[in-house]
Amino acid sequence: xxxxxxxxxxxxxxxxxxxxxxxxxxxxxxxxxxxxxxxxxxxxxxxxxxxxxxxxxxxxxxxxxxxxxxxxxxxxxxxxxxxxxxxxxxxxxxxxxxxxxxxxxxxxxxxxxxxxxxxxxxxxxxxxxxxxxxxxxxxxxxxxxxxxxxxxxxxxxxxxxxxxxxxxxxxxxxxxxxxxxxxxxxxxxxxxxxxxxxxxxxxxxxxxxxxxxxxxxxxxxxxxxxxxxxxxxxxxxxxxxxxxxxxxxxxxxxxxxxxxxxxxxxxxxxxxxxxxxxxxxxxxxxxxxxxxxxxxxxxxxxxxxxxxxxxxxxxxxxxxxxxxxxxxxxxxxxxxxxxxxxxxxxxxxxxxxxxxxxxxxxxxxxxxxxxxxxxxxxxxxxxxxxxxxxxxxxxxxxxxxxxxxxxxxxxxxxxxxxxxxxxxxxxxxxxxxxxxxxxxxxxxxxxxxxxxxxxxxxxxxxxxxxxxxxxxxxxxxxxxxxxxxxxxxxxxxxxxxxxxxxxxxxxxxxxxxxxxxxxxxxxxxxxxxxxxxxxxxxxxxxxxx
Numbered sequence: 446x447x448x449x450x451x452x453x454x455x456x457x458x459x460x461x462x463x464x465x466x467x468x469x470x471x472x473x474x475x476x477x478x479x480x481x482x483x484x485x486x487x488x489x490x491x492x493x494x495x496x497x498x499x500x501x502x503x504x505x506x507x508x509x510x511x512x513x514x515x516x517x518x519x520x521x522x523x524x525x526x527x528x529x530x531x532x533x534x535x536x537x538x539x540x541x542x543x544x545x546x547x548x549x550x551x552x553x554x555x556x557x558x559x560x561x562x563x564x565x566x567x568x569x570x571x572x573x574x575x576x577x578x579x580x581x582x583x584x585x586x587x588x589x590x591x592x593x594x595x596x597x598x599x600x601x602x603x604x605x606x607x608x609x610x611x612x613x614x615x616x617x618x619x620x621x622x623x624x625x626x627x628x629x630x631x632x633x634x635x636x637x638x639x640x641x642x643x644x645x646x647x648x649x650x651x652x653x654x655x656x657x658x659x660x661x662x663x664x665x666x667x668x669x670x671x672x673x674x675x676x677x678x679x680x681x682x683x684x685x686x687x688x689x690x691x692x693x694x695x696x697x698x699x700x701x702x703x704x705x706x707x708x709x710x711x712x713x714x715x716x717x718x719x720x721x722x723x724x725x726x727x728x729x730x731x732x733x734x735x736x737x738x739x740x741x742x743x744x745x746x747x748x749x750x751x752x753x754x755x756x757x758x759x760x761x762x763x764x765x766x767x768x769x770x771x772x773x774x775x776x777x778x779x780x781x782x783x784x785x786x787x788x789x790x791x792x793x794x795x796x797x798x799x800x801x802x803x804x805x806x807x808x809x810x811x812x813x814x815x816x817x818x819x820x821x822x823x824x825x826x827x828x829x830x831x832x833x834x835x836x837x838x839x840x841x842x843x844x845x846x847x848x849x850x851x852x853x854x855x856x857x858x859x860x861x862x863x864x865x866x867x868x869x870x871x872x873x874x875x876x877x878x879x880x881x882x883x884x885x886x887x888x889x890x891x892x893x894x895x896x897x898x899x900x901x902x903x904x905x906x907x908x909x910x911x912x913x914x915x916x917x918x919x920x921x922x923x924x925x926x927x928x929x930x931x932x933x934x935x936x937x938x939x940x941x942x943x944x945x946x947x948x949x950x951x952x953x954x955x956x957x958x959x960x961x962x963x964x965x966x967x968x969x970x971x972x973x974x975x976x977x978x979x980x981x982x983x984x985x986x987x988x989x990x
Contacts, residue, residue: 457486459941
């Protein structure tokens with residue numbers, strides 16, 4: 446009998462997870478189509494002259510054990526120090542023994558055994574290894590560092606100024622007793638939880654920098670996903686508890702480590718994980734076609750029956766029949782290529798969805814030169830990334846790739862490799878700017894805020910990523926119309942960030958694909974479990990209690 450076929454649009458975490466799960470747990474033959482040259486989507490790793498860029502930053506942690514176990518099945522955890530462990534005095538939970546489970550015997554080193562036990566995996570000798578890294582993310586504002594997400598501690602109050610902190614408290618109390626009744630939009634959501642003054646200080650400008658529109662136009666759903674359960678009231682209660690404690694310093698330290706303090710990370714960045722997965726998919730009978738895109742999705746009798754596939758290099762097209770179709774592509778693209786065309790209302794909603802695009806300016810430096818108030822310039826800082834709250838610059842975040850993994854940088858001992866992140870619109874002024882002009886802009890902005898010296902810049906590059914962030918504006922509120930239409934097509938699965946137009950993290954995107962395969966195996970036509978992913982009201986980076 447001919448195997449059933451699943452066509453999967455997109456070789457990002459969601460698409461590749463779907464292909465892997467189908468091969469491992471079913472007889473369905475997956476065909477993954479990726480229109481670019483890169484594996485991993487936004488979770489790819491870009492290699493510039495031996496210096497690697499992680500687009501957006503991907504910490505490998507999840508509150509879903511199924512996802513964590515999946516990662517560790519692919520890449521074993523480190524059992525010995527990495528190149529910078531001792532010099533940076535990192536505390537690592539080494540693993541004496543790891544079990545790697547290959548997708549099929551053809552993937553394993555001996556060509557026979559699917560499960561392999563590895564002892565004391567040494568990152569200095571092994572490439573396929575998951576490092577454990579310290580989590581440090583801070584806000585840079587007025588030449589001061591603040592914790593991210595913002596909390597109220599003695600240190601924060603001191604740096605903001607005690608009078609300013611007092612006024613922030615008064616502003617919160619006012620909003621507590623006189624809350625804004627309509628929380629439809631993000632500005633009201635933030636102001637009710639943090640007060641107007643703290644909202645103006647740490648939330649308004651940065652959020653508008655990210656999305657390019659006022660907070661009053663962004664649906665509060667996005668805020669609910671990103672600051673789940675956090676509020677100034679909670680932060681103040683923690684601060685008061687610290688002050689009343691017999692050991693004030695200890696309580697402050699515990700408060701600052703109430704978030705996840707360590708995470709896992711592939712030796713050569715997130716793209717390494719997905720390159721390994723792709724290799725296994727191919728060896729075990731699946732297909733991953735690069736420079737290929739879906740240009741048509743054909744529906745007959747209420748089912749997806751075929752897709753038109755275009756070779757981006759030759760321009761040739763072919764129609765391939767399928768039994769299942771997984772879409773990680775933007776919803777507006779899917780709706781526009783379906784035949785027969787979806788109802789006009791569905792197309793209208795799909796066309797009205799907005800996205801925020803993303804570009805990274807990579808700068809190779811001799812060293813950093815960070816001016817923090819009250820301190821001598823620092824040639825190195827411990828952060829994975831820094832949120833830039835300073836006004837007058839367009840850079841939103843700065844990644845420090847040396848701190849993600851020492852193996853991301855070609856010459857880590859003599860250079861600092863950083864990524865300046867800009868949130869942009871495709872076709873906008875920054876998007877169309879020449880690479881060298883963007884590099885010069887990045888250098889000038891970093892000099893302006895006091896993080897580098899121009900004379901320390903050795904090299905630079907620019908990387909653009911379209912449709913990196915599905916935006917909670919436009920026709921987002923009518924997304925249910927699209928969902929209802931898709932629900933009626935039992936073999937069509939929307940998964941991943943753009944596939945569902947939801948600001949999912951990597952683990953959430955993977956989980957939607959895992960659940961979709963669960964549904965296929967169980968012959969479940971109700972897809973509501975996919976849409977319930979990432980709806981819990983617990984902050985993603987907060988420790989389990």
